[in-house]
């Protein structure tokens with residue numbers, strides 16, 4: 623095909639030469655107003671979920687200055703580059719440009735900054751790049767300074783299979799705040815993945831004591847019980863998850879696996895019918911199980 627800008631032969635609608643030119647003029651690659659609903663940053667860049675054209679223009683100008691070594695807020699620019707990576711990476715498909723472009727741009731903005739927030743962002747970027755060992759190194763010295771840093775540190779450890787260390791980290795944060803349900807769940811997840819189902823189940827219970835409506839925690843607790851061979855308790859836990867959220871497919875599947883495995887077909891049929899009521903497409907499975915009940 624031919625490049626839409628210069629007409630040269632190209633594998634993508636925008637050729638490599640034009641893409642580089644665009645990146646030099648506008649590091650964020652875009653220059654129109656865009657819907658950005660999850661941005662929690664500087665209010666002057668956000669109103670009703672929109673980043674306006676003028677602001678994108680300012681962003682590009684600041685980014686360009688920064689890349690040329692002038693003074694500009696690298697932390698803010700990196701936050702936007704990470705946001706663009708999450709939201710707008712798809713535009714890279716039509717350009718001869720690296721799919722990790724926005725992440726590398728974000729790294730460029732904070733790499734040489736010394737502040738804790740810049741270090742944390744750099745670690746976030748490495749996690750997005752699937753390089754948790756780099757994120758771990760960066761967070762090593764600062765994770766105790768904030769709950770968010772500690773959570774990211776724990777995630778970096780878990781994704782490398784360093785569950786024991788992750789458990790220590792989560793336990794240390796819980797030392798200050800035992801009412802933090804999210805940390806209990808992260809701790810439980812690390813315990814579960816390491817094969818310690820009993821402690822994982824206890825940690826999910828702690829999370830549920832703080833928020834008994836957390837259907838996901840009910841479901842995950844059910845998985846622990848199942849692994850421990852306590853299938854009755856597992857069924858109850860999945861059932862509670864369904865009561866809290868009747869559209870929660872995983873919990874139905876959790877129940878069905880146990881019931882089918884144990885030959886409890888008429889109860890499995892009840893569950894499938896309940897699923898049908900909730901709008902799930904299970905007609906074929908209902909017929910199958912009906913055949914087994916007879």
Ligand SMILES: [Zn+2]
Pocket residue numbers: 625626627628629630636637638639640641
């Ligand atoms: Zn071109």
